[in-house]
Each structure stands twice: as structure tokens, then as C-alpha cells.
Amino acid sequence: MLAIIVDKEQKKKDIALGTKALILQDGINNITISQIAKAANIGKGTVYEYFKNKDEIVFELVEILMQEHNERKEKQLSLHVSTREKVKSFFSFFYADEDKELREIYKQFTAIALSSTNKEMIAFQTECYILYEKWMENIIEEGIAKDELKSEAKELVMGIFAFAQGTFIMSVTTSAIEDLKQKIDTQIDILFDLMEK
Amino acid sequence: MLAIIVDKEQKKKDIALGTKALILQDGINNITISQIAKAANIGKGTVYEYFKNKDEIVFELVEILMQEHNERKEKQLSLHVSTREKVKSFFSFFYADEDKELREIYKQFTAIALSSTNKEMIAFQTECYILYEKWMENIIEEGIAKDELKSEAKELVMGIFAFAQGTFIMSVTTSAIEDLKQKIDTQIDILFDLMEK
DNA sequence: ATCATTTTGACCGACTGTCGTTCAATTATT
DNA sequence: AATAATTGAACGACAGTCGGTCAAAATGAT
Numbered sequence: 001m002l003a004i005i006v007d008k009e010q011k012k013k014d015i016a017l018g019t020k021a022l023i024l025q026d027g028i029n030n031i032t033i034s035q036i037a038k039a040a041n042i043g044k045g046t047v048y049e050y051f052k053n054k055d056e057i058v059f060e061l062v063e064i065l066m067q068e069h070n071e072r073k074e075k076q077l078s079l080h081v082s083t084r085e086k087v088k089s090f091f092s093f094f095y096a097d098e099d100k101e102l103r104e105i106y107k108q109f110t111a112i113a114l115s116s117t118n119k120e121m122i123a124f125q126t127e128c129y130i131l132y133e134k135w136m137e138n139i140i141e142e143g144i145a146k147d148e149l150k151s152e153a154k155e156l157v158m159g160i161f162a163f164a165q166g167t168f169i170m171s172v173t174t175s176a177i178e179d180l181k182q183k184i185d186t187q188i189d190i191l192f193d194l195m196e197k
Numbered sequence: 198m199l200a201i202i203v204d205k206e207q208k209k210k211d212i213a214l215g216t217k218a219l220i221l222q223d224g225i226n227n228i229t230i231s232q233i234a235k236a237a238n239i240g241k242g243t244v245y246e247y248f249k250n251k252d253e254i255v256f257e258l259v260e261i262l263m264q265e266h267n268e269r270k271e272k273q274l275s276l277h278v279s280t281r282e283k284v285k286s287f288f289s290f291f292y293a294d295e296d297k298e299l300r301e302i303y304k305q306f307t308a309i310a311l312s313s314t315n316k317e318m319i320a321f322q323t324e325c326y327i328l329y330e331k332w333m334e335n336i337i338e339e340g341i342a343k344d345e346l347k348s349e350a351k352e353l354v355m356g357i358f359a360f361a362q363g364t365f366i367m368s369v370t371t372s373a374i375e376d377l378k379q380k381i382d383t384q385i386d387i388l389f390d391l392m393e394k
Numbered sequence: 395a396t397c398a399t400t401t402t403g404a405c406c407g408a409c410t411g412t413c414g415t416t417c418a419a420t421t422a423t424t
Numbered sequence: 425a426a427t428a429a430t431t432g433a434a435c436g437a438c439a440g441t442c443g444g445t446c447a448a449a450a451t452g453a454t
Binding site: 027028029107108110111112113114115122125126129150152155156158159161162163164165166167168169170172173174183186187190191193194195 | 224225226304305307308309310311312319322323326347349352353355356358359360361362363364365366367369370371380383384387388390391392
């Protein structure tokens with residue numbers, strides 16, 4: 001019973017990870033199921049034992065990579081002391097080299113999610129937003145508790161997170177943004193100058 | 198020489214607008230070229246005289262609707278007096294009923310743009326960002342000139358605009374956000390409380 | 395001016411190739 | 425023997441192509 005279920009989940013992950021390189025290189029829209037099957041060393045039909053369609057593979061992949069990322073990031077955040085540095089670290093996802101792959105996958109996933117009505121995808125997006133908003137909330141509240149920040153700062157959590165989302169979309173849809181790290185840091189610095197006591 | 202001379206640009210617009218209802222209702226991914234041709238009262242082959250592929254139709258549509266929107270919005274903005282109200286008016290795109298159709302089309306366009314390498318699409322996105330950032334910049338600078346805002350506010354223009362983008366993405370990809378107008382207004386109010394002298 | 399001829403662009407839908415998806419047959423596992 | 429997993433051949437849908445038709449406009453002859 002359980003053993004089989006675990007195996008299925010694991011195999012699903014294996015297939016997704018097996019096609020990661022291909023998806024990163026060409027984008028899910030530019031590769032075929034046959035290519036995917038070949039990359040994962042399985043038959044074409046087997047793909048459909050584990051995924052309802054192509055898009056689901058990207059979904060699985062983003063879930064895997066996101067989880068890994070979150071674990072890494074959680075540790076990373078705890079290393080910083082000042083609230084400002086924590087926020088900056090939080091935003092490093094948008095430019096850090098180590099997150100390059102996840103950014104590309106997340107970009108492709110966003111494109112899919114925007115034109116899909118899949119309940120689970122929407123639920124996943126919602127979960128992510130809630131998680132990150134919670135993180136941000138904790139960071140800001142800690143700053144307020146340490147008397148670093150004004151109490152109004154707490155209300156800006158949603159705004160700060162929306163800023164993050166928007167920055168991401170802008171950075172991946174245009175070539176207009178150079179030196180993203182610099183720009184993000186400036187925004188955080190100015191905002192903190194306003195929020196700090 | 199030329200035989201029948203049709204205004205190609207105009208016809209392109211006519212076709213795009215002729216399929217607007219269909220695209221709004223079912224989404225570009227769920228309709229066929231044949232349906233599009235039928236909706237626009239032309240033959241299937243003719244579609245390809247004006248568009249390279251399906252996605253280009255959404256692109257044309259977003260360009261048309263965006264231009265109309267910008268003209269409307271520019272007038273709207275000039276009606277407001279206070280900087281805060283202007284910013285709020287700027288953001289009303291994300292929840293106003295009159296912009297509902299454009300939001301849906303823009304959502305579909307974003308999905309396309311995220312997985313496309315089409316130069317013109319990227320250029321269009323960039324243009325939009327630049328235009329809106331400029332609007333925001335003018336609003337904020339006016340506020341500073343009127344001595345309503347601290348001078349640091351100017352540096353936050355990019356951040357405010359990124360916030361707008363992110364808010365949009367979050368609102369269209371999840372069901373998590375209720376009462377969007379309320380939430381946006383709160384963010385603006387808190388931020389202005391910090392930015393005002 | 396009138397008419398015949400030629401040229402050209404607009405338009406079209408049958409056709410083709412591709413590819414996502416299904417399914418009956420086969421192989422592996424318990 | 426029964427059940428589960430795997431497979432690739434076959435299917436069907438559809439995007440995009442292409443050869444051909446048509447009517448308007450240009451040209452030219454009378």
C-alpha cells in the first residue's frame with residue numbers, strides 16, 4: 001500500500017527532475033512528450049501514468065525546486081541579524097545565481113498558471129504567497145519588537161511582497177532592467193529609511 | 198501596381214476586435230483558428246495574412262485596448278488634485294469594473310509574453326513599463342514640488358510600480374485576495390503616511 | 395472614352411505534418 | 425494467477441501551408 005504510493009511519488013519526482021535540463025534549455029512549449037519520455041528513460045505512455053499533461057511536469061518541478069529553495073532560504077535568513085539585511089536576503093532570489101534555475105522554472109510555471117484553471121496550481125500559488133507573506137511578516141514584526149521599525153511597517157507586509165512579485169515579472173518579461181540587485185537594494189534602503197524609527 | 202488596397206492595419210484591428218468576445222470567454226488556448234476565422238467572418242487562411250499565429254492576435258488586442266485605456270486614464274488622472282488620490286486612481290486599473298476586459302486580455306498576454314521570445318512583445322512590455330513609470334514619476338515629483346512629499350519619495354517610483362505589477366499578478370493567479378481595492382488603498386495610505394512631510 | 399487584357403493583391407479552405415493523448419497488448423511483480 | 429506497470433502504435437485534433445480563385449485596378453489598343 002503505502003510503499004507503492006511512496007514509489008509513485010518518487011518516480012514522479014524522478015521523471016520531472018530527469019527532464020529539468022531539457023525544460024530549462026528549450027522551455028516546456030518547445031519540447032515534445034517524446035523528448036520528455038526519452039530524457040526520463042521511459043516510454044511515451046508512461047508519462048501519462050504520472051502526469052495528466054505536459055504542464056503538470058513543470059508544476060511538479062516547481063514544487064520540488066521551490067521546497068528545496070525554501071529550506072535553503074530559511075537557513076539563510078536566520079544568519080542575518082538586522083531586519084534590513086533579512087529583507088534584502090529574502091529578495092536575493094530575484095538575482096542570485098544559485099536561484100537561476102528556479103527563476104526560469106518559476107517563470108514557465110507562472111505562464112502556465114496564468115492560463116490554467118487547475119485548482120491545485122492555484123492552491124499552490126496561494127500557499128506560496130501565504131508562506132512568503134508570513135516570512136515577511138515575521139521579519140517585520142521582529143523589527144518592530146526590537147524597536148528598529150515603526151509600528152505602521154507591519155501594515156506594509158503585503159505591499160513589500162507584492163513589490164517582490166512585480167519585480168520578478170518585470171525582470172523576466174523585459175530587458176529593461178539592468179543591475180537588478182542594485183535597484184532592489186535601493187528600494188529597500190529608501191523604504192527602510194522611512195520605516196525605521 | 199496595387200490592386201485592392203485594404204488598410205492592412207485597420208483590418209488587423211478589425212479581426213482582433215472581432216474575436217475579442219471569444220478570447221475573453223474561452224481564452225486563446227481553448228479556441229481554434231477556425232473559430233477565430235468564423236468569428237471575424239474571414240477564411241482560415243486569411244488569418245495568416247494578418248497574423249503569424251494565434252498569440253499575435255492577443256498581442257494586437259492588448260495593444261488596442263491598452264491604448265484606449267491609456268487615453269482614458271490620462272484624462273482621469275488630471276481630474277484629481279491630491280497626489281495620494283492620483284496614485285489611487287492609477288491603481289484602480291486592478292479592480293475597476295470598466296477595466297475588467299483589459300485585465301483579462303492583459304493576463305492572457307502576460308502568459309504568452311512569459312513564454313515567448315518575440316522581440317516586439319518584449320519591446321511592448323518594456324514600453325508599457327516605461328510609460329507607467331513615467332506617469333508615476335510625474336505624480337510623485339509633482340507631490341514633492343507641492344511640498345506634500347519628502348524628497349526621498351522620488352526614489353520609490355520603481356518600487357511603487359513594481360508593487361502594482363505584483364498586485365496584479367497575485368490577484369489574477371489566486372483566489373486569495375478579496376477586496377483588492379481595500380487592500381491596495383491601505384497600502385497606499387500607509388506608504389503615503391510615511392512619505393508625506 | 396470604351397473595352398479587352400493583364401497584373402496584382404486579397405481571400406480561401408482542403409490538405410499536411412506534428413504532437414498531445416489514448417489504449418490494447420506486453421512485461422514485471424507479488 | 426492476479427495485479428500493477430510499462431509501452432509504442434494508433435488516433436484525432438489542430439496549427440499552419442499552399443495552390444488556386446476572384447475581383448479590382450492598371451495598362452493598352454481602338
